[in-house]
Every structure is written in structure tokens, then in C-alpha cells.
Amino acid sequence: MxxxxxxxxxxxxxxxxxxxxxxxxxxxxxxxxxxxxxxxxxxxxxxxxxxxxxxxxxxxxxxxxxxxxxxxxxxxxxxxxxxxxxxxxxxxxxxxxxxxxxxxxxxxxxxxxxxxxxxxxxxxxxxxxxxxxxxxxxxxxxxxxxxxAALEQANADLARERERSERLLHVVLPHAIAERLKSGPQVIADVHADVTVLFADMSGFTELTSRCSPREIVELLDEIFARFDELAATHGIEKIKTIGDAWMAVAGLPEPRPDHVEAMADLALELVRAFDELATRRKLPTRLRIGLHTGPVVAGVIGRDRFAYDLWGDTVNLASRMESHGEPGRVHLTATTAARLGDAFDIVDRGDIVVKGKGPVRTAFLVGRRPRG
Missing domain, CATH: 3.40.50.2300 (Response regulator)
Structure with a gap:
């Protein structure tokens, strides 16, 4: 009843x-x-x-x-x-x-x-x-x-709330990490020996914000990052976070994949093309600057009430430096990452650049993927 x-x-x-x-x-x-x-x-x-x-x-x-x-x-x-x-x-x-x-x-x-x-x-x-x-x-x-009946309703409400919480958990965390957290409270801190990290940032964005209303800026960023998230999912790459007008992603975790360098290079090139198309359509005086580096990272979940999955380590810092020392409309990468791409991509050597805290670092620009076959 x-x-x-x-x-x-x-x-x-x-x-x-x-x-x-x-x-x-x-x-x-x-x-x-x-x-x-x-x-x-x-x-x-x-x-x-x-x-x-x-x-x-x-x-x-x-x-x-x-x-x-x-x-x-x-x-x-x-x-x-x-x-x-x-x-x-x-x-x-x-x-x-x-x-x-x-x-x-x-x-x-x-x-x-x-x-x-x-x-x-x-x-x-x-x-x-x-x-x-x-x-x-x-x-x-x-x-x-x-x-x-009240108990059944309470159980049904609890089940709906649990389902909603799990959906939210999977929105903010990678699937494998969310599943681990569902099993009970735990500290998640994993070492990944070989991944590729990407940072993307919009050059000229600060000037753009001075000409647009707050609503227009938020709507623009939402459109851009939604497209980036879509492309990352298509390539099987994990979006980590956005920081202002910057976007960060990683390939090769939480599940390892042997082709993470190539997958990230493909994504980087596609991000540049997608951003240029959007900028042309909306007449934006800005271009996308991307940096890549490959190496080990520590990945984990921080926060008690609001979870955040993040990365730490020298690989992250160097990928960020590649972006900030790069050029608008180009994908800037370390020689380490460039060497891993082999002959499948066109790469232009840039020589050494001085990176704060690292000294001279040999880098290159990723031009495109060579025709397969």
C-alpha cells in the first residue's frame, strides 16, 4: 500500500x-x-x-x-x-x-x-x-x-540523491578515480611515470576582456572550453581543469596508454584549428598558444567537500613554461616530446630557450601530422 x-x-x-x-x-x-x-x-x-x-x-x-x-x-x-x-x-x-x-x-x-x-x-x-x-x-x-511506504520513499529519494551525487562525481573526476572514491574515503595520490601534459592559453585575452561585458566573457569561455572538452573526449584525453582563460589536459592517465604522446599532439593541432575557426567566426583578436611536455607526474584528489583532480611535478611546470614561452597560433613542445613523435609529425626545431628555474631547454614547434601511408 x-x-x-x-x-x-x-x-x-x-x-x-x-x-x-x-x-x-x-x-x-x-x-x-x-x-x-x-x-x-x-x-x-x-x-x-x-x-x-x-x-x-x-x-x-x-x-x-x-x-x-x-x-x-x-x-x-x-x-x-x-x-x-x-x-x-x-x-x-x-x-x-x-x-x-x-x-x-x-x-x-x-x-x-x-x-x-x-x-x-x-x-x-x-x-x-x-x-x-x-x-x-x-x-x-x-x-x-x-x-x-515512507521508508520506501526515503530509500527511493536516497537512491536518486546517490545517483545524482555519482553523476556529479563523474563530471568533476575521471571515471576510474570516481569509482575508487565511491568505494569509501581514501587518499588518492598516484605516480604516473609517463604522460603528456598540455596547457592552452589565449593570447590577447586580457585586452579582449576590457572590451566585453562580464556576461559576454563567460559565454565566450563557455563556448570555447565546451568545444575543447568535446575534442578531448573524442581523443580519449583527460581534461584536468580551466584556470581563467587557460585550459589543461593530460594523456596517459588515469589509465596508461602507449600512444599518449601522439594522441596529445593530434589534440593540440585540432585545438588550434578549432580555436582559429571560432575566432574568425566571432572576429576575435586573439589566438591560441599551446605547450606540451612528456614525463612523470603525481596525480591525486584534493578537497573534502569539493573534490578536484590535479597533477603535480616538474613535467607539469615545464609544460606550462612551453605554453608561456610559445607563440600565438602554434604548438610549442620540448625536445623530449618531439623525439617521442618520431616521423609521424612535421616538427620545426626552435633551439634552446632559457626557462626560469631550468636554464636552457631545447624546444620545437609542432607543425602538423604527416599523411599516413
């Missing part, structure tokens, strides 16, 4: 015990009604036929039904089945009243859904006691059903 059904069954207010008496004989019915009329905690209604009894069962909301065994329009066991078929009385106790004690008939009625069997006219004290017993049992059943 749902919470709504349980609530509707318990909705009527007034005396605690509501008794529906069903008997085709007016004398018997009114006698039973009078037996209970003096009970302050009971309200009694009397019906003489099946149709009006079923209507009263819906409108009156009885907590106990006293029903005659033999009626001219319907047999007693069938009447019990009809009460059981109504949502409003599906669980309401039905006490069958009979002129004689018939064990076989009693057994059949109890098996068919009746709650009790009394020979009429019963003793008033016993009748009131049985009505209270069955009515209170019915109230406990409604309370139990309502509690179960």
Missing part, C-alpha cells in the same frame, strides 16, 4: 472506531447498531443491501465491517470478496454475523478474507470488545503500511 493509500484510509476524523453494519433485516441491523451506539469511541452506520454498503464503505471509511452471512442479493463470501476488492476496504477487518454456528462455513469465510465470525445476536460486551480489537489492529496495520 502506498503512503497516499494509507493516508486516505486513515483520513476520516471523529470517533476512533467506525463500524459499518450490513444486514438485509432491519430489525437485526438496528439491534446491532443500538448495541454499539452507547460506546463513546464508536460511530455506526447501517446498510441493508450490497450496493449501498459498498458506497458507504468508500464514503464512511469504516475501521470494521459487521456483515450478515445470508443476504438476498449476494452470498456472504462474495460480499467479503467485494470488500477486499475495494482499495478503501482491502484491509478493513470484516466480521461475519450468522444465525448459526457452522464450522465449515466459518473456515471457508476465514480462508476467503473474513477476520472473524460471530453468531447473532452477539453479547453487546463481547461485540464491542471484538470491534475494538479488530479496529485497533487495522489502525496498527495502516500505521505499519504508512511507515513502510
Amino acid at each position: 502506498s503512503a497516499a493509500s494509507a493516508g486516505s484510509a486513515a483520513a476520516p476524523v471523529g470517533p476512533r472506531h467506525r463500524v459499518l453494519v450490513v444486514d438485509d433485516q432491519a430489525l437485526i441491523g438496528t439491534s446491532v447498531q443500538r448495541m454499539l451506539a452507547g460506546q463513546a469511541d464508536m460511530e455506526v452506520q447501517f446498510r441493508r443491501d450490497a450496493a449501498s454498503a459498498l458506497q458507504a464503505a468508500i464514503s464512511f471509511g469504516p475501521t470494521v465491517i459487521l456483515q450478515d452471512l445470508v443476504m438476498p442479493d449476494v452470498e456472504g463470501a462474495e460480499m467479503v470478496r467485494r470488500f477486499r476488492a475495494l482499495p478503501e476496504t482491502a484491509h478493513v477487518p470484516v466480521i461475519v454475523l450468522s444465525a448459526v454456528e457452522e464450522p465449515a462455513v466459518k473456515a471457508a469465510l476465514l480462508a476467503g478474507g473474513a477476520a472473524d465470525y460471530l453468531v447473532k445476536l452477539p453479547d453487546p460486551i463481547e461485540l464491542a470488545a471484538r470491534v475494538r480489537m479488530h479496529s485497533e489492529a487495522h489502525a496498527r496495520l495502516l500505521e505499519r503500511n504508512a511507515a513502510f
